Amino acid sequence: ELKVEQNPLFLSMQEGKNYTIYCNYSTTSDRLYWYRQDPGKSLESLFVLLSNGAVKQEGRLMASLDTKARLSTLHITAAVHDLSATYFCAVGSNSGGGADGLTFGKGTHLIIQP
């Protein structure tokens, strides 16, 4: 069974600081997603990572994937208040046998204080 662990689950930080959210998963995977969710809103797709060593950047967010270590990171550079949200990683298994769904981490609740 695929398990996904995110840490930290809660993070409060000052504007201008850098920080990294970690996503570990337990079995081989063929795809990893990062999502952002604002309260009461939909999950907004941030990144799709499909291969080992993949690195994608959008603004102050950068995501990377190490399939050998079964680890993805979401790095926040010079945080601003607008990035306050809950961030989820979600992993797809490639083990076959009806493994179409994504397994989500518990989410990281991020608060960025001015």
Place this chain on the structure above:
Amino acid sequence: EAGVTQFPSHSVIEKGQTVTLRCDPISGHDNLYWYRRVMGKEIKFLLHFVKESKQDESGMPNNRFLAERTGGTYSTLKVQPAELEDSGVYFCASSQMRTGELFFGEGSRLTVL
């Protein structure tokens, strides 16, 4: 272009009643998924349609849940009879390809009293 839309946004019903949730995926997306988040728990996969066919329903909790996607367009998820533990937010998502970007709706919040 419209995103994934879900209806209703919030439904409150009594235990034993029936509720039907609807999802309209992004036009042209063959892949449609249902997920659920129960209070305090992770978002969990329920099932996956490819066009009108159920590709994977391994996450459906029990036979009180019935999902359909007639004609391969919109999908419905019926809960009958609803139980207290069915309360949560039901998300629908769609994508063009299985490994492509997955777009979520805003969710339908179900409260069973």
